[in-house]
Amino acid sequence: MDLAAELARRHANARAAMAEHDLDALIVAGSEYSGFEGAVTYMSGFQIVHRYAYVVLPADGEPFVVFPTEARYVGEHGTTPLEQVLHARPGEHIADHARGAGWKRIGVYGLDYIMTVRDYQALAGLDLVSFDVEFDIARAVKSEAELESVRDSVRINQRGFEIWYEAYVPGKTAAEVMAAAEEYFIAEGCGRLTMNMVLTGTDTFARPEFKIARSDEILGGFVLPSLEVAGPGMHWVEVSRAVRAADVDPSDETKRMMDAYVEYFDAARTAMHAGATCHDVHTAVSKGFSDRGYQLGHVTGHSIGMTMIEFPKVGEGSDVELQENMVLSMHPHAIAADGEGCLYMQDTWLVTPSGGVPLADLAMEIWVAS
DSSP: OOHHHHHHHHHHHHHHHHHHTTOSEEEEEEESSTTSSHHHHHHHSOOOOSSEEEEEEESSSOOEEEEEGGGTTSSOGGGOOSEEEEESSHHHHHHHHHHHHTOOEEEEETTTTTSOHHHHHHTTTSEEEEOHHHHHHHTOBOOHHHHHHHHHHHHHHHHHHHHHHHHOOTTSBHHHHHHHHHHHHHHTTOTTOBOOEEEOBSSSOBOSOOEEOOTTOBOOSEEEEEOEEEOTTOOEEEOBOOEEETTOOOOHHHHHHHHHHHHHHHHHHHHSBTTOBHHHHHHHHHHHHHHTTOEEOSOSEEEOSSSSSEEEEESTTOOOBOOTTBEEEEOOEEEOTTSOOEEEOBEEEEEBSSOEEESSOOOSSOEEEO
16 A cells, blocks of 8 residues: 555545534544544554554644654554654643644544543643544545455455354353454454454344353354454454354244345345435335334444444434445344344445445355354
């Protein structure tokens, strides 16, 4: 990847969004919390290893990165071409720079979830505007270089699911089975950029709660692995399927949910086209579930990139229009009326002019372990 060219494209897209909202500057926050580090990498090329950082993008002027002093030797600082500042209190430095430059209105990505309290307090008196949605939409369309990274992450995620499936045997612990997939993810360069869990229940259905794959969790005859990773290019993706033992017959409720999943998968191929709204896609893909009386407990889908969950979300009332080369994570979380049974499977889709293209090639079915 030509990082300089990629950063120039990304900064130009962000500045176009800033201009639409009369911003003098944009602060992009990132932390080591899984999935929240990516915005800083997206805007600078630097991967946060520990602590947090801010990329500051003026409407007119050179961007720079601000790190807390204690992060001086944490991470590979030579990976970003941007000017770097280390300060005991990054917010104070940004505030001083903003006042010296005469900035009035400043957008912040990560204002609610990422920016530290002390840095927020240091920026008091400046007109701070939450800019999460606008920033995410500005970066939602992927470049060819980004799509190459996305496809590599999908390759890793899909093979990781297959390894999980091959390792699965009822009676093994969740940790034992997940370890086989995690070993592969680490070997392929994901590092710690994985968010992998399981949904378990009885031998015929899974319950809706996501669980860490611990050594005291004994897997039964029906399991929903939830696998989400980012490869070396740091683009997050999601790919998984439900898995059952060969001697298990899923509950009738689970089978009905599976029928709805097949309908969703087919509907997405045509509904997820450039020009459709996120509401349109949600309506099309959720019909099979709603017609059968199932509520969707988790978001139907969302844009995904260097941050694990990005806007726009695929859901009711979201009027954002899809554009070619957007990438969406789709994972309808179908939950039975009694709150017990559920079905949850993941796919990463590419938006094209004619419809959605699933980037993995796993059969949409409940996989049967041998």
